[in-house]
Amino acid sequence: MKMGDGVEQAIHSVAMLSGLSEGGVLSAAALAEFHGVSTSYLLKHLQALSGAGILDTVPGPKGGYRLAKAPKEISLLDIVLAVEGSTPAFRCAEIRQRGPNPVSDRLFAQPCTINAAMLKAERVYRAELAKTSLADIGIELATVDDGSIAARGCAFLEIHERKTAR
């Protein structure tokens, strides 16, 4: 069982957007450059996030992505579901009904107990992810080379703004 790398990229992207100053946006290209990932692939996930109502898009020159709501209102679960979809990891294939089983079909009206147990665990997993919001994750602080304290990504944001200010 492996979670797609897109999820990690998406969470980091949204986290960075949460550090933006009022009115600020970041283009898909800038986000991809900062995270060192493929722009066209990240785009796919940014669009999923936008479609899920987590991000807003600003078209035109100086456009890009920004949060659609407050960091406190965005949970990790929201992001994971937007990128990976809501299909459970465990999919009951109704194995119990296969093979030369001479047992009556009436049994199978009741749900598979194995499936029920697996899905319950997934519900617990998702509930835990729902507890953590972007606000909880916060912005990591760092000492930059000149000795000052900077929010993670801020230094990059400055660089990016210098570029776009041309």
Place this chain on the structure above:
Amino acid sequence: MKMGDGVEQAIHSVAMLSGLSEGGVLSAAALAEFHGVSTSYLLKHLQALSGAGILDTVPGPKGGYRLAKAPKEISLLDIVLAVEGSTPAFRCAEIRQRGPNPVSDRLFAQPCTINAAMLKAERVYRAELAKTSLADIGIELATVDDGSIAARGCAFLEIHERKTAR
């Protein structure tokens, strides 16, 4: 995120073995036939379960697999870990350290908060699976065609025993 089909096959196999009478065993071929899956593929998972101490093997003619301990002592988590491995679904690729990030390396001595949150959710997931044992799943009951009540699989076991009694 998708869990391998092997997990489902493994759980059903172990569940069926838990319904075996004292001293009884089932061969990999019989388990595969009952579940309608490939024998050689199921074998791979049965061997993993045996290696994990969940199943015992009985070699020779009339040999096969049986539980290595009481159903109450076998949790769904044990089976999932044996088949899928214990690697977490979310693997932090340390995206935060990539790209043209001018922030000091000292920041990265601390664990990634995103990674921490994702792993915490996985711990909760596993804890929930650990709560459910084979005994909890129990043996499903069914009304067979002649109107009597039979444990799921028992009818098949009878067929199998008739075969092997030749």
Place this chain on the structure above:
DNA sequence: AATTCGTGGATAAAAAATATCCACGATTAG
């Protein structure tokens, strides 16, 4: 009006999962 951006579908490349096969050693029924 030209630049810059996101949209969305089509498609290619890479990686996993699934499935199969074979030669070997161990065990036990007959």
Place this chain on the structure above:
DNA sequence: CTAATCGTGGATATTTTTTATCCACGAATT
């Protein structure tokens, strides 16, 4: 004793899924 049966474990093929890329289009802003 010996022949049949079973599990072991590695190698390998097949299929499916994931990941990644590309391109033509429409929208908005300077």
